[in-house]
Amino acid sequence: MKQLIQRNLIKIGPLIGLIIITIILGLLSDNFFTLNNILNLLRQVSVNALIAFGMTFVILTAGIDLSVGSLLALGSALTAGLLSSGVDPMLSMLIGLLIGLALGAVNGLIITKGKVAPFIATLATMTIFRGATLVYTGGKPITGLSDSVSFQMIGKGYVFGVPFPAVIMMIAFVILFFVLRNTVFGRQVYAVGGNEEASILSGIKTDRVKVWVYALTGMLSVLAGIIITSRLNSAQPTAGTMYELDAIAAVVIGGTSLAGGRGRIAGTLVGALIIGVIDNGLNLLNVSSFYQQIVKGGVILLAVLMDRRSE
Amino acid sequence: MHSTPIVEMKQIDKSFAGNKVLKNVDFEVRSGEVHALMGENGAGKSTLIKVLTGIHPRDHGVIKVDGAEVDFTNPKQAEEMGISVIHQELNIIPYLTVAQNMFLGKELVYGKTGILHKKEMHQRTKESLKELGVTTIHPNDIAGDLSVGKQQMVEIARALSTKARLIVMDEPTAALTDREIYNLFRVVTELKKQGVSIIYISHRMEEIFHLCDRITILRDGQFVGCENIADTSFEAIVKMMVGRELGERFPERTHAVGDVIFEVENLKRDGLFQDVSFNVKEGEILGIAGLMGAGRSEVMEAIFGFQKKDGGTVKLLGKELHIKHPRDAVRAGIGFITEDRKAKGLVLGASIRENIALTNLRAVSKNGFISDAKEKNLVMDLIQKLQVRTTGKEQQVKSLSGGNQQKVVIAKWLGIHPRVLILDEPTRGVDVGAKKEIYTIMNELTQSGVAIMMISSELPEVLGVSDRIMVMHEGKVTGFLNRDEADQEKIMTAATGGNKHEAADPAQPH
Structure with missing residues (x-):
């Protein structure tokens, strides 16, 4: 019984943290609990959350993907290039997502077939993807994109008053939550991270699982990139710089173990919200962005320390 | 004194x-x-x-x-x-x-x-x-x-x-x-x-x-x-x-074995083993003896597709199997209870349910979606059948005793209804009571026709459980012994390559 309570406390620990932080910021700032601000916050969170969802899968397999930010920029730039040269917007975005999928799979193949540690492999591709983006864009933003409703909607639209990016985030969350919880693939993701050898010996093609996990992350990163591109109506060659760190932070705050095999995507959503709420709230309070970084780092540390204690 | x-x-x-x-x-x-x-x-x-x-x-x-x-x-x-x-x-x-x-x-x-x-x-x-x-x-x-x-x-x-x-x-x-x-x-x-x-x-x-x-x-x-x-x-x-009479240390084996169902011919892996040929009959337990480093586990891992092989064929029911990955072996109906259950057999941090389901994901799912009900039924059945002593199917396998962990490993393989089951040191680190239970399970499996290969370094176990014994030495098969003719000395002679005076057998009581 005691164990049961303890286990459930761990599960909702991050959520309690989120609620406490939200209440504090709400008390400190009059503008925090306005509908406008909440919706704004959800939109801000969606980009990081989408990347972090993918990162959750990667980390569950005991991997890491540092290339997400660069991949976001490269995917955005290529999509923007297609748009500005008049390709159908839906088709452009679809191609962009597929490029993300393919480049993510390349990460996975380097890691599995090349037997390179995920940290090193994605550190290398992070640099390569960023370089490729700079080459493709010539270091300048790509502007003059499509005026089509479908493209503009992605970053700026609303559904029943909810920002479209937040809607995308929630749909992605529901699908991925289900995938992890109720599919064979999801079970394999946990198993690979929990004990790779035992998984292979149980007849699981672990390499295939890993390649798909990185491919999924690549695609979600480009999806996040398209949201930014649509919102700014331009693709920036430096977009997504350091985004990998916020994504990893969201996963870790959400209670997923960097050692793999243990964690939940719901935790990641909460983790992303915590980071978003802190950023947003401290902005409203006019706290300097220098201090914001200290607070954010402190929260990450606190989350991990609490996770350790519950072990 | x-x-x-x-x-x-x-x-x-x-x-x-x-x-x-x-x-x-x-x-x-x-x-x-x-x-x-x-x-x-x-x-x-x-x-x-x-x-x-x-x-x-x-x-x-x-x-x-x-x-x-x-x-x-x-x-x-x-x-x-x-x-x-x-x-x-x-x-x-x-x-x-x-x-x-x-x-x-x-x-x-x-x-x-x-x-x-x-x-x-x-x-x-x-x-x-x-x-x-x-x-x-x-x-x-x-x-x-x-x-x-x-x-x-x-x-x-x-x-x-x-x-x-x-x-x-x-x-x-x-x-x-x-x-x-x-x-x-x-x-x-x-x-x-x-x-x-x-x-x-x-x-x-x-x-x-x-x-x-x-x-x-x-x-x-x-x-x-x-x-x-x-x-x-x-x-x-x-x-x-x-705290009770355990009866005979090894359960009696009474049933007759059937025809050959599993054949291995000229299996080799350069530098590790050569010319390994043997067969196993329906309902038979083939004990595999040898010193550590004789290549026994390597042969089994190669059969199972976990290690590569450089030549040789593996046949089940007369049909050649092309096993390139453990998945192929699992789908052909071969189970493998590995030597090191913590490193290779179990996901320690996961629950009993997740561990048992791991080899049975196809059976408990449809189009890639897991059915919670099917999974629960399968897992509860196996927990009961093997009498795993646990607080429930969600208990982490990490917190089980050695014997019960081993039962979970066996359970995950029973789920696939294997035709052939490989056991590598199945009772290592397992206490006497649980040992006997494991032997009994093996016995019951052979009664239902499963062909078993058991690697063991404990000679009394090899002698007590096997119908037939294959001995390996430095990557080669050096002998087969029937149950009634086998004794520790003959096994050790074959296991040390025939040089009897080299046979160091500390386990022999005097």
Whole structure:
């Protein structure tokens, strides 16, 4: 019984943290609990959350993907290039997502077939993807994109008053939550991270699982990139710089173990919200962005320390 | 015979979170004796040792060393009083040399400078090893390159260098080859002569009868008895351990075996094994004996698609199988209960349910979606069938005893309804009661027609369970023996390549 309570406390620990932080910021700032601000916050969170969802899968397999930010920029730039040269917007975005999928799979193949540690492999591709983006864009933003409703909607639209990016985030969350919880693939993701050898010996093609996990992350990163591109109506060659760190932070705050095999995507959503709420709230309070970084780092540390204690 | 107790523990109580794990335990070790400590997994052996060495404080009771009451609060203090523990997982840093490991934490320096006195440490290491009669280990060897047996020797030497008078050995032979075991026994006998006492924890009855003077048995955290080895018997000890008659150690095999269903021909892997050919019949248990390093596990892993092979064919029911990945083997109906269940058999942090489902994901899902109901049914069925002692299907396998962990591994393979089942050291680290249960399960499986291959390094087990025995030596099959003609000597002769005088068989009771 005691164990049961303890286990459930761990599960909702991050959520309690989120609620406490939200209440504090709400008390400190009059503008925090306005509908406008909440919706704004959800939109801000969606980009990081989408990347972090993918990162959750990667980390569950005991991997890491540092290339997400660069991949976001490269995917955005290529999509923007297609748009500005008049390709159908839906088709452009679809191609962009597929490029993300393919480049993510390349990460996975380097890691599995090349037997390179995920940290090193994605550190290398992070640099390569960023370089490729700079080459493709010539270091300048790509502007003059499509005026089509479908493209503009992605970053700026609303559904029943909810920002479209937040809607995308929630749909992605529901699908991925289900995938992890109720599919064979999801079970394999946990198993690979929990004990790779035992998984292979149980007849699981672990390499295939890993390649798909990185491919999924690549695609979600480009999806996040398209949201930014649509919102700014331009693709920036430096977009997504350091985004990998916020994504990893969201996963870790959400209670997923960097050692793999243990964690939940719901935790990641909460983790992303915590980071978003802190950023947003401290902005409203006019706290300097220098201090914001200290607070954010402190929260990450606190989350991990609490996770350790519950072990 | 010495009779002064070096250690006395009286009326020891210890609870963890309200759970009494030691109840009024008495334990005494005389100087110069080898004292076996036995009990099923979870009986409290490890806890008792941890209380003795001060890792866990006791709740109640008295501990005396040389007749004087002591109160250790950490293992270092125990070490200073001459009590050292050699754990199952050795305390060796693999990247350091033997000498560096020997003096870890107590390095010799020039005066108070902090500059290492390497020459002296080198010399003393050499001497300590020589005292043990070990000449094949050099102080400059990298510890990680040594075999487990040699690493253990380094640990023993290290214990002696701290003037240990009582050495606790926790399952010391679990990972040793037969020759290394032989060597260990020689060293233990030598230590005894020098007046050093040994607490010997093991599940291997043969070793205890061979090596020990007295035995103390624990059950459910309680002291059951202390006997002179000379005055007791295998059956008596088992009865004390499990609290009931276990009956025959190996269940009787009565049913007839059928036709050949599994064939392996000319399997080879360069540098590891060659020309391996054998078959297994329906309902047969083929025991696979051999010394460690004979290539037995490698052959099985190659059959299963976990290691690559350089040639040879594998046939099931006359049809050739092309196994390139364990998945192909699983789909063909082959199960593999691996030797190292923690590293290769289980996802330790996951639940019983998740572990059992791992090999059965296809059976409990449709179009890639897992059916919770199907999964639950499968898992509950198997838990019940194998009588896994657990608080429920969501219990982490990490927290199960060795025997119950092994049952979970077996359960995950029973789920696929295998035609062929490979078991690699299926009872290693498993207590007597659970051992018998595992043999019974194997028996029942063969009754339903499953062909079983069992690798085992315990000769009594090979002899007691198998219908037929295949012996390997240095990557080659050196003999087949039928159940009725096999004995330990014949197996060891084949296992050592036919040179009978080389056959070191420490497990043979005398």
